[in-house]
Amino acid sequence: MTDIIQLLPDHVANQIAAGEVVQRPASVVKELMENAIDAGASTIKLIIKDAGKTLVHVIDDGKGMSVTDARLSFERHATSKIRSADDLFQLHTKGFRGEALASIAAIAHVELKTKQDHEEVGTCIEIEGSTIVSQEVIVTPKGTSIAVKNLFFNIPARRNFLKSNTVELRHIIDEFHRVALAHPNISFNLFNNGSDVFNLPSSNYRQRIVNIFGTKTNEKLVPVDEDTEVLKISGFVGKPEFAKKTRGEQYFFVNDRFIKSAYLNHAISSAFDGLLKNGTHPSYFLNLTVNPQTIDINIHPTKTEIKFDDEHTLYALLRSAVKHSLGQFNIAPVLDFDRDATLDTPYSYKDNGASIPKIEVDRSFNPFKEGDAGLGKQTTSFKRQTQATSHWDGLYVGLESKGNDSPEDFSEMYFESEESSSSLFDDENEMDKVQTTHQIHSKYIVSAIKSGMLVMDQHRAHQRILYEEFLQNMTIKEGASQQLLFPLQLHFTPQELVLIEQLKTDLQRTGFVFSNISEASVEIIGVPVSVPESEVSIILEQLISDVENEVPDSHFSATDLLAKSMAKSLAIKTGQTLKKDEQEHLVNRLFACKEPNVSPTNRKTFITMSVDELDKKFI
Incomplete structure (x- = not known):
């Protein structure tokens, strides 16, 4: 052979x-x-x-x-x-x-x-x-x-x-x-x-971060510095209120080498426990210095993964160092049993000096003098306001007693009632309506159909509805906009601003109105009617992330990607409770779409189950 x-x-x-x-x-x-x-x-x-x-x-x-x-x-x-x-x-x-x-x-x-x-x-x-x-x-x-x-x-x-x-x-x-x-x-x-x-230019570490991610980053940074025999930690973490939906600004460096470590990332997230909004991720720029003999770099072709000899110790030290910095700079609440909070000087009196009390004495006062007996004459400094009660019977003059049979008694009665909050849908004839939909676990909507029943994913269904709505607005260029009372100023990195500039035309077709795009910020004076002001920054961050990470082949247009990204950000989330009318409205709007079967990401929006299939479940 x-x-x-x-x-x-x-x-x-x-x-x-x-x-x-x-x-x-x-x-x-x-x-x-x-x-x-x-x-x-x-x-x-x-x-x-x-x-x-x-x-x-x-x-x-x-x-x-x-x-x-x-x-x-x-x-x-x-x-x-x-x-x-x-x-x-x-x-x-x-x-x-x-x-x-x-x-x-x-x-x-x-x-x-x-x-x-x-x-x-x-x-x-x-x-x-x-x-x-x-x-x-x-x-x-x-x-x-x-x-x-x-x-x-x-x-x-x-x-x-x-x-x-x-x-x-x-x-x-x-x-x-x-x-x-x-x-x-x-x-x-x-x-x-x-x-x-x-x-x-050549600079210190803080200035390098600011030069890369913009001047606004300077106020977001909290320094971290810890030196032990096993590990030296230096760098910065971001304040919790500036946490983002994406993991873009997360950097670990071990001996000046960038690494990825889900285990150490969990240590940072654990240090921020209770300080972050749901679904957000902290920013960090941390340098770890360890003995080269305690790590193995050559375990991955790109050398971005490192094997540590004692990961558990590094985890504990990293978590403690970040937690200590957040507490030291009053980012996280701390308990100090040696300090009495009641002794703190109020903020408004912080820079004021102590004033010497003044005592005024009426030197002419004589308790044995006629007219000054009893309580004596009141001084001008300490006047006591008393109510005369000697003529108490005069208080009721002018009031007429009326019998219980008087026609004027309670001729008109008014009751205070709680102000009813407006709903998304009209509640007229609510008792006359028969509930045809039901929500399960604040995630699925079940509706009866002729052949059996339909189970719909509310998040994916709303994505499909919004996607076609935004796509139609951008195509026919008739996106409705609502003006903001105060301009909204958002800060981005230079490369993010380049992407926003590229997407500006498509964003304007959906209803966004930009007044100024500078080197470090974006000023918005109008947003689409369906977009709350509080969601604007989240939408733009998600959009930038999608453009950077999820752009498919060239045959997909930026308009299509923009509609998908906005629909994903604004769609009803899993866990949101819907009223009966909202459930029915969602079902009706879904089946008015051109392609109700799948979401913009090609996932099923609903499934159906016939009566025969249900019968087989009980055999």
Whole structure:
């Protein structure tokens, strides 16, 4: 029998490795920026075109590479970070596996320019699909410049799996944020299609957060600082009142490396227990410093997951540190048994000095003098108001007694009644109506039909109703709007404002009226009739999240996505009790829709059960 196992060619092995390292353009951004940081760069520039599909260009002023190192860097498992297996447990750098550049070069056109400080000229290498096209001497500044062009040019199937430019750009910005937040001492610049997106100068950690997420973020931050033998914690958490519906602003850094950990995230949520609204998530930007020997980084291809030796201790310390900071800065209520709250100075008297009491004495007062006997003459300072009771019988003069049979007694009677609150539907002839619908567990609506019964999911059904309503308003451009008494000002990050600017036209068709969109905020003076003012910020946050994360293929329009997002935010929630008329109205409106069977996300809105099926349940 012939042998069937054989070694793969290098170019095939590189393409397979590229599948682990390079999933999308954001993966290239991460690897190249981390290499620049390991090279000791103080300034890093990231230039992208078409969300990284056409170009990802990283320029740094690090120490650069020699001619031999530049050529060897594109070989598999070639690295300057480790020498032996023991070094894997003493990692102080970002990359160490030596597969990044080799994997990137296997699926793209790569141009590398590099020069060391003591050399007069540098090296330029061009590679296409793992094949070195040219290597020559050039004049270039100190540092390294790597341009990755036409990603997945030789693997069309992989390129077709890439999402839209909006989604891919969001992933690139996420990776940019993670690297920039971990290294506030390094200056970063991001250019997208020729426009300057981020310009982050070297600063402290708080200022770096504010530069990325907007000036309004400064007032949201609560510092966290704890130093123990096992763990050092530093950074910030967001105040509970600024918690968001999405998990966008949650960052853990372990030894200056971004990680994802559901276990540690639960520790933060536990520290905020009782302070957050239902369905919201806290923001945090926390740096954890631990001994490198107590963690294992090389358990995931993207190195975003880390295995800790003692997770339970880290959990307890992290939870306690956050809880302590919230209490220390009066964010969370605390019990202090050594302080008597009754002795606190009222706020209005805080800066006022103590006034010396004045005593006035009537020196002419003589109790034995005629006319001053008894209680004596009242002084002007202490006058007592008394009611004369000597002529008590005069109090009833003018009142006439009337008999019980007088026709004027209680001729008209008025009763105070509670003001009836208006309902969404008219309650006329309520007793004459027969209830045809019933609500179960504040989630499902059961209605009798000719063949049996119908069970409807109230949340999904209302989503379908609102979706078609919003879609119709945006299509025929007749969305009704209600003016706000006071303008509503909402604050967003720069990249979120770019998305709102793109969706402004469609939002206006639904009924939103914008008076101003500045660099850090949005001012709204009108909202759709069906949208409460308190829900506006939630709707826009959800919309931005949907656009960034859930944009399907290009054949789905932004109008369709906007209608889906608004319908999801405004639909009746599970757990909301509905009146009888509201239940019936919901059923009637659902079956007036064009496609009542499914929700906007293609899930069933109702099911039916015939009488025969019910009979079989009792057999």
